[in-house]
Amino acid sequence: MSNQRQLFQQLFEENSKRVYHLCYGYTGDSDSANDLMQETFIKVWQNLDRFRNQSQFSTWIYRIAINTCLSYLRTAKRRVTEELNDSIIENYTEEPSEKQEQVALLYKSIAQLEENERIIITMVLDEVPYPEIAEVAGISEGNLRVKIHRIKHKLTEIYNSNERV
């Protein structure tokens, strides 16, 4: 039990930030991201004894995080649409610095991508290796590379057009 707790703590410390980024990128809202991150780690704990070393721990955790985000739709009070863009701005209402504004703008731009694109791009931004992203998303690496190329281009365009407004 204490070994399991130690392992869980280590997994939490190593992965919580990235999982949070993934959830934040997906929902565009920090409160929901915190909730989803907690939910993800609760599921990690519940399934820890089922981890079979077939992949890295991080891949396994990402998979759980993505599926948790997908099922978030079932309980989401509001839709992940334009309205969340306002909530992203609201998160930074206390005299944001220029950098905070840019980060808010980045999340706003990510929110304008499609759901699967948000998930993939947050992993790319967190520098998760491509083979791992392909495994997590359940698509081939070749397909993933094409997708990433397209999403990078799309995000850059959206970001720059939002910056001009």
Place this chain on the structure above:
Amino acid sequence: MKGFEEIQQLWHGQDPDPNVSFDTVLKRIKNSRSAFAKKLFWQSISTAVAVAILLWMCLTVDFSTWTTYLAIAIMVACICYYFVSQLNDYRALSRSHDLLSKPQDYIQYLKTFQQKRNRFNTRNYAVYEVCIAVAFALYGVEMYFALPLWTFIGLVVFVIFWFVICHVVFMKQYIRNENTRIAEMIDNLERIKGQFNENTEL
């Protein structure tokens, strides 16, 4: 005008970090486990009490018609069926193997699960309702011989009235809400499933 590399630098310099500590997560795990166990405990207790009362009645009360015994057996079966179904759903939710599936498979699992719940709330509930009605009707045979006629008629009218209210008002409303929710969820899942599909246009 920023390039992707600058956007990536911006990402790495961001402040938003999770404001949830490891201890908070651990506490929530304990709470959710005990809340789940508590809910399950009380449901098991109430089911066991209901079944025990019905069995006790079977053994101690000397019913004059065999139809009453059949009515009790149907009631016990209905209660057990409902309890087992709830238990299975709880277990499916808390330890889902599909949680580790590819996203597109997981979406399929969610859709199947919701459709199963929909079937449970509509078709299975209708069968459940009919079984309970049959049980009451069978018990009514005993009551017919035991009660004065007008009391018996009053009881029958009340039971029918209650069944009609449950079926026409409460259940219809419940199904309507559930269907709207499921339809919305399936629409969303269909949209996302297309995005995750390997063969989606590149």
